[in-house]
Amino acid sequence: MTVYAFELHFSAPPGEAVIDELYEAGWDDAVVSFDPVTGGEGWATFDREAPSALQAVVTAIREGRKAGVELLGVTEDYVSLKGIAERTGRTPAAVDHWVTGRRGPGEFPEPRVPRPRVSLYSWAEVSMWLVANGLAALSPADVEIARICEIADSTLRARRLQRQLSAAERRELDLAVA
Structure with a gap:
């Protein structure tokens, strides 16, 4: 188990x-x-x-x-871009490229708490997007x-x-x- x-x-x-x-x-x-x-x-x-x-x-x-x-x-787990970078072992710049669509497949999840400086994203949505697009090796659990x-x-x-x-x-x- x-x-x-x-x-x-x-x-x-x-x-x-x-x-x-x-x-x-x-x-x-x-x-x-x-x-x-x-x-x-x-x-x-x-x-x-x-x-x-x-x-x-x-x-x-x-x-x-x-x-x-x-x-x-x-x-519900909300994360910043920095938090996403830490959890995926990527740089904040790489994550920013996913969010803006400059890299990756596009259609990154919208922030749940949009803010001018630090928006917060649903980790559930982000993790499913990452796995679906083969961009991070996350535990299935x-x-x-x-x-x-x-x-x-x-x-x-x-x-x-x-x-x-x-x-x-x-x-x-x-x-x-x-």
Whole structure:
């Protein structure tokens, strides 16, 4: 089995018991950052052994729910051009050439957080683009966990936002996007 690294963002009521409940539910492979005195938001950083990235993330979500915490999201990995260069063993100039289309096949993923000085890119999109175009030797597990984290985060956020709708509004939205 492969070990997958990822983070879950959660919210829980105050109380020392939360940490114990998370551990008992299965988060014994996570480092949990949470203030039990005040409660609120926390983070769990996992190094989870599983047959797939999907199984690693899904089991962690189920275990968190079993322990009674609200799952807010899965950390999506955003990287700068410098971060992409470091992860691929390339120079920042080479990465800049991919982004601008001066080198490589073109159609580099758009930044998720465009900024004038340092834009941030989705590592899931960038890693899939790199592998598809044969421009970097990345671990299949790293590409898989990046992709699953991006999808799981979007799904958790969408479900949380849908709770703000009435049942009739949810049905109408479900029909529209089905």
